[in-house]
Amino acid sequence: DADVTQTPRNRITKTGKRIMLECSQTKGHDRMYWYRQDPGLGLQLIYYSFDVKDINKGEISDGYSVSRQAQAKFSLSLESAIPNQTALYFCATSSGWGGTTDTQYFGPGTRLTVL
């Protein structure tokens, strides 16, 4: 079984709809991240969480919110989806105490299309 899973894998929705993307991990890591990938722009950090009680905004948090339900679960919500939020979304985890523990483990991604 995959260490980091994301649901759904693909989603098509309409402008104005609320969407939730879910991430679960079995690596036992405290740190979890949500990234957005657009062609030519690399991976942009949306939100990150260093433990269940810690939530931090990343570079592009506007229009997004998150919930850390447990150590293993981190959800991303689009409150009112708009077409320019069409992208590939990745969840990642790390143990994160510096050096090699900064390695991030990515889920398979969710392809979101907003019409």
Next chain:
Amino acid sequence: QQQVKQSPQSLIVQKGGISIINCAYENTAFDYFPWYQQFPGKGPALLIAIRPDVSEKKEGRFTISFNKSAKQFSLHIMDSQPGDSATYFCAASLGGFKTIFGAGTRLFVKA
């Protein structure tokens, strides 16, 4: 100061050739420099990484060269194979608090 600049954006190499991807950073506090490999339909996965106190690290056909004074590091793929065709991201990590990714390089190895 937090940016990591990656080039080229895309690269085509003949089978058996050397693929070279370059990255530059500004913040000298970065202390971990990983490279990630991403195949279509998959999430990025760690390929190889280096600490700034080392000038070179080699794992099989993959080598990172690190130039601390120039604030640059590069990935070399020797004897490139069609199976290496993927998108490669360099990254720089800051003391466990933040990882900054380059924009990615799409590599295509021609058979």
